[in-house]
Amino acid sequence: MGSTREKIAVDAMGGDYAPAEIVAGAIRASEELDIEILLVGDPHQIEAVLQNHPTSRKLEIVPAEDVISMHEEPLTSLRRKPKASINVAMDLVKNKRASGVVSAGHSGAAMAAGLLRLGRLKGIARPAIGAVFPTLMANKSVIVLDVGANVDCRPKYLEQFALMGKVYSQYALGVEDPKVGLLNIGEESCKGNDVALQTYQLLEENPHIPFIGNAEGRDVLSGQFDVIVCDGFVGNILLKFAEAIGDVLLQTMREELPYGLRGQLGTALLKPNLRRIKQRIDHAEHGGGLLLGVDGICIISHGSSQAPSIFNAIRLAKEAIDHQVLERIQTSYAQSQGQSVASVQSSTES
CATH class of the missing domain: 3.40.718.10 (Isopropylmalate Dehydrogenase)
Incomplete structure (x- = not known):
C-alpha cells in the first residue's frame, strides 16, 4: 500500500x-x-x-x-x-x-x-518568523529570527527563538552542529542595550543552545553563524534591506554584463554561473519565512x-x-526545561 x-x-x-x-x-x-x-x-x-x-x-x-x-x-x-x-x-x-x-x-x-x-x-511564549539568507560560503545558509512577528521582545523570547532556530537549522537545513549568534552592535559581551545584555547571559548559560557570541551586521552573511536571533523590528529591516541588495545586484548584472560585443559573448558563456548566482541571492528562490x-x-x-x-x-x-520540525521543537524545549514531552504538552502555560 x-x-x-x-x-x-x-x-x-x-x-x-x-x-x-x-x-x-x-x-x-x-x-x-x-x-x-x-x-x-x-x-x-x-x-x-x-x-x-x-x-x-x-x-x-x-x-x-x-x-x-x-x-x-x-x-x-x-x-x-x-x-x-x-x-x-x-x-x-x-x-x-x-x-x-x-x-x-x-x-x-x-x-x-x-x-x-x-x-x-x-x-x-511567542512565535517568530524565520527567514533563510544566503552566505558567503557556498551551499551554506543562515536562518535569522525574528524577522517581523514581534516588534518588541523580552530576553526569554529571544532565548526561545534561538532554540527553535537551532532545531530548524539542524534538521531542515542539515547543519550537524549549528552555531547560534545574537545580533548586536559589537562582538563584546558588554555591548548592546539591556535586552541584549540579558539575552546574552541567558544564551550563554543555556546548555541546549550552541551560542558562540554576538554577531554584528557584517557577520550575518559571513557564514560564521548558522542561526542569528534578534527582535522582529530589527529583523524585518534586515530582511527587506537584504532583499533590496539582492535585487540591486541582479539588476546591475542584467544591465552591465551584456554591454558591448564582448559583454554579450561573455554573458552567453557565463549563463550557468549567472543562474547559480541568482539562486543564491534572489529572495524569490527561498520562498518565504517559516512561522515557528x-x-x-x-x-x-x-x-x-x-x-x-x-x-x-x-x-x-x-x-x-x-523533517518533523514542530515535533523536534517541542522535544528540544522539553529537554531544555528538564521535562518530558508529555508534561510540556499537558502544560497550560500562557
Missing part, C-alpha cells in the same frame, strides 16, 4: 499577483513535489486560472468567501471575515485536513490567524511573490513537515 501524500493548503487569494501566480506556483509544486495541494479561495477565479494551465493532476479547491486585503487591520478583519481565505486555510490545518499553510497575503493577518486558529506550541512556534506549519511569503517563489514556499513547507 502506497503512503498518503501530505496536503498543503495554499491561500490562492493572497498576494499582489493572486490568484494567477499563486495557482501557477501551486500547479508546479503539485507536479514536481510529492504532495497534494488544496487551493483556498474564490472557486470561479481559481477555475479560470486552472483552465489556462493544463495539468495531469487535479487540484482540489476549497471555497472561501472573503479575502483580507493589505490595507486592512489584521485582528479586526479576521474576526469580521471568518470565511476569509487565510482563516479557511488555517482551519484546514487545525482540523487535520492539511499539514501546512502557504500564504503571500497580508503577513500580519497570516501571523494572527496562525495564533488564533492553530495556537502556540506548548511552552513557547505555532502548532502547525505556516509559510509567510512576500506579498509580491510570483509563481517561482510560491513553488519554493510550498517546498519549504514540505521540508518542514518531512
